[in-house]
Amino acid sequence: MLRGSGSNGAPTGTTVVKSGGGTVLAIGKDRDFICYNGMMPAGVDLVEDGAKESTTLNVGPSGVSAASARRNFSPGDLALVDLIDDPTIQQGDCSYFKRFPKRSVSQRVEIRSVDQATGKLSLSSPLHWNFRAGGSYQAQISRVTSPTTRWAGVENLKIMGGTNDNYPGATAGGIDISNAAYCWVKDVETGGTIGGVHISLTGTYRCVVRDSYVHHSAKYGFGTDSYGIVLKCGAAENLVENNIARYMNKPIQLNTTGGGNVIAYNYADNAWSTPGEWQETSIDTHCSFPHMELIEGNLAPHIGIAGTHGNSGYLTFFRNYASSQFASPAVWNDGPLVQTGNVAAMVFAAGSIGMNVIGNVLGSTKTTTAAASRTYESGDGSVPSIFTLGNDGAGLSDVAAKTLLRNGNYDTIHRSVVWSGTPLALPPSLYLSSRPAWWPTGMPWPWAGPDLEPMVGTLPAKLRSDTNYNPPTP
Numbered sequence: 001m002l003r004g005s006g007s008n009g010a011p012t013g014t015t016v017v018k019s020g021g022g023t024v025l026a027i028g029k030d031r032d033f034i035c036y037n038g039m040m041p042a043g044v045d046l047v048e049d050g051a052k053e054s055t056t057l058n059v060g061p062s063g064v065s066a067a068s069a070r071r072n073f074s075p076g077d078l079a080l081v082d083l084i085d086d087p088t089i090q091q092g093d094c095s096y097f098k099r100f101p102k103r104s105v106s107q108r109v110e111i112r113s114v115d116q117a118t119g120k121l122s123l124s125s126p127l128h129w130n131f132r133a134g135g136s137y138q139a140q141i142s143r144v145t146s147p148t149t150r151w152a153g154v155e156n157l158k159i160m161g162g163t164n165d166n167y168p169g170a171t172a173g174g175i176d177i178s179n180a181a182y183c184w185v186k187d188v189e190t191g192g193t194i195g196g197v198h199i200s201l202t203g204t205y206r207c208v209v210r211d212s213y214v215h216h217s218a219k220y221g222f223g224t225d226s227y228g229i230v231l232k233c234g235a236a237e238n239l240v241e242n243n244i245a246r247y248m249n250k251p252i253q254l255n256t257t258g259g260g261n262v263i264a265y266n267y268a269d270n271a272w273s274t275p276g277e278w279q280e281t282s283i284d285t286h287c288s289f290p291h292m293e294l295i296e297g298n299l300a301p302h303i304g305i306a307g308t309h310g311n312s313g314y315l316t317f318f319r320n321y322a323s324s325q326f327a328s329p330a331v332w333n334d335g336p337l338v339q340t341g342n343v344a345a346m347v348f349a350a351g352s353i354g355m356n357v358i359g360n361v362l363g364s365t366k367t368t369t370a371a372a373s374r375t376y377e378s379g380d381g382s383v384p385s386i387f388t389l390g391n392d393g394a395g396l397s398d399v400a401a402k403t404l405l406r407n408g409n410y411d412t413i414h415r416s417v418v419w420s421g422t423p424l425a426l427p428p429s430l431y432l433s434s435r436p437a438w439w440p441t442g443m444p445w446p447w448a449g450p451d452l453e454p455m456v457g458t459l460p461a462k463l464r465s466d467t468n469y470n471p472p473t474p
Helices: 031-035 064-072 460-468
Strands: 015-017 025-027 056-058 078-083 105-115 120-123 140-143 153-160 172-178 184-189 197-202 208-210 213-215 227-232 239-241 244-246 250-255 262-264 267-269 283-285 294-296 303-305 316-318 344-348 356-358 375-378 385-389 405-407 409-411 416-418
Touching (some): 025 153, 031 172, 184 213, 213 227, 244 460, 267 460
Parallel strands (some): 025 172, 153 184, 197 227, 208 239, 213 244, 250 283, 356 405
Antiparallel strands (some): 056 120, 105 120, 409 416
16 A cells, blocks of 8 residues: 555655656556456356346356366456447447447456356356346456456555556556556545546455545646546445545546446536537446446536437436536636536436436526526537436437436426425435545535425535635636
């Protein structure tokens, strides 16, 4: 573990400075190569479906190749499960960050045990998808052959000066975590000297990024990886909690993720774009096919599922506050402005399928940095709305609108809570059984929801940002 004396940096804390280009700190050495088949042996066919919520996969009881494959799996191995895309998966132009193109649904798993007699592999956590055996979608499992880094962490320091010195998406300029399990980043500050992704989790399993301050970029631009916290390459079961992510092109991003990830109680604001009048996304997806993820309790003015590089499906958004109003100044280095394009609390682009939006507080009556929502839903991104659905596709006739589940959300168009049926009691959390130990004493939890009074309270990450991290004048 690398532990400093404080993320406020020198002289009272610790600052790590990278010169000469490249990643400041790395946990694991595989970078994005761990995404691809070259880092794994040939995939082994499943002989029966790997059912969603199951913790067992079957590679077969007999046959020379199957027996060889079983011998190659060992308890503790990381592996990747994937299958051929079905018609609901839209890969778009993103064939990257997956073992093979057109195998967009994937999940990093950990092997718990191997039954040599039956060919059954037991997993440490459940499957998040129905991985179908045989037919047109043949699911496979492939063992990661590169040694996995485990139980490594970075804590209590500030980093400066890193870059991505390779092609976009290959590596993080700040902290690059790849082919890792049970690793963590805690109380780390990055800033405007970092070029490329600030913290990247690539092919990770049960890793944590928490209590950190990720902000500004050394270089802004589309295709320059000016991203904050990014999960990719089938990364599964990871936790991104209680962070501040501001003044990035994409503050928090899910990119070809593997399900079971939790993005919770983060303050994600001031997503960069040009022109600044066009509103970017604070928490979003990028490259098909993020699925079965939980986004809970965040303050993120503009939450969105993009379709630019393929679609996403079956994400759950619970007890978030999305106002469509960035903090001022809305966009770094662009002066005071009022955003008028792509303004919405939530955007589900064409092809987004099976999204669940439950117990959120949406919209604002203010017009501080963006036009106020004029309508509840629209298929046109030029109309400020609570929901923009099916944009760049069939609009309100798109699968994004037709398969969307909305229940128990408050919005500023209806000025009331909208239920799809009989009102239900909302649980405090979908992943926590009780108030988390790190939550400050005296601050109500949960902090946001239509069943609370007031509906929006104080998010610790937002308070921390307001108190300690006033951004310098652009």
